[in-house]
Amino acid sequence: MNPEFTYQRDRMVRLVEARGVRDARVLEAMRAIPRHQFVPEHMRAQAYSDHALPIGSNQTISQPYVVARMTELLKVEAGHSVLEVGTGSGYQTAILSKLSKRVFSLERISDLAHQAIDRMRQLGLENVKIQTFDGTVGWSDMAPFDRILVTAGAPKAPQPLIEQLRVGGLLLIPEGGRQEQRLVVYRKLRHGVRRSVGEPVMFVPLVGRHGWEKEQ
Numbered sequence: 655m656n657p658e659f660t661y662q663r664d665r666m667v668r669l670v671e672a673r674g675v676r677d678a679r680v681l682e683a684m685r686a687i688p689r690h691q692f693v694p695e696h697m698r699a700q701a702y703s704d705h706a707l708p709i710g711s712n713q714t715i716s717q718p719y720v721v722a723r724m725t726e727l728l729k730v731e732a733g734h735s736v737l738e739v740g741t742g743s744g745y746q747t748a749i750l751s752k753l754s755k756r757v758f759s760l761e762r763i764s765d766l767a768h769q770a771i772d773r774m775r776q777l778g779l780e781n782v783k784i785q786t787f788d789g790t791v792g793w794s795d796m797a798p799f800d801r802i803l804v805t806a807g808a809p810k811a812p813q814p815l816i817e818q819l820r821v822g823g824l825l826l827i828p829e830g831g832r833q834e835q836r837l838v839v840y841r842k843l844r845h846g847v848r849r850s851v852g853e854p855v856m857f858v859p860l861v862g863r864h865g866w867e868k869e870q
């Protein structure tokens with residue numbers, strides 16, 4: 655493993671832990687993934703501070719605490735098949751890949767998807783498949799999923815994603831307005847879903863058929 659930034663990474667994980675994330679598997683995955691490789695080269699020095707950073711194409715890599723918190727809420731297990739919508743840099747994707755059996759990730763901007771694919775290859779993360787298309791329609795060929803994580807803000811959970819969730823499975827999505835959302839967890843039941851609303855967050859918009867119509 656690359657010894658670069660090990661000290662900064664440990665400090666980032668301790669910070670996240672101090673903010674209340676206690677899941678040991680999540681913290682371990684964050685200790686293992688070199689976050690500086692997911693940000694633009696000139697921003698590497700800031701990669702381990704607890705805030706979001708621009709990654710080009712008008713998008714951002716999420717803040718470490720939010721990545722940790724979302725991953726913890728998702729309760730990912732080693733045997734799970736996970737769908738992620740909004741690959742972005744691929745940082746969250748890499749964390750999920752450490753915790754699950756398979757990760758399928760969708761990104762609408764092909765430049766970002768291609769960069770993320772390169773990063774997975776560099777890190778030897780072989781259980782990840784990334785494609786460019788509108789993730790609000792899901793990925794029906796690979797369904798059902800045990801877990802679905804949406805990492806962009808939506809007015810409400812896209813119906814196709816709920817349909818592609820296994821019974822007993824969880825979907826986590828930031829729901830709300832364009833500026834601010836809340837983390838919402840859906841558990842799929844045999845009939846319908848159970849919805850629980852959590853903390854406020856700020857994500858870039860989920861743009862697509864079952865999301866926002868436009869970026870702004």
Ligand code: SAH
Binds near residue numbers: 739747763787789861
């Ligand atoms: N987890 C990512 C966060 C990326 S920001 C990271 O840590 O890097 C959210 C991403 O969602 C952006 O890259 C944006 O292009 C993407 N996105 C927005 N709408 C989408 C859609 N309908 N389908 C797939 N990706 C989408």
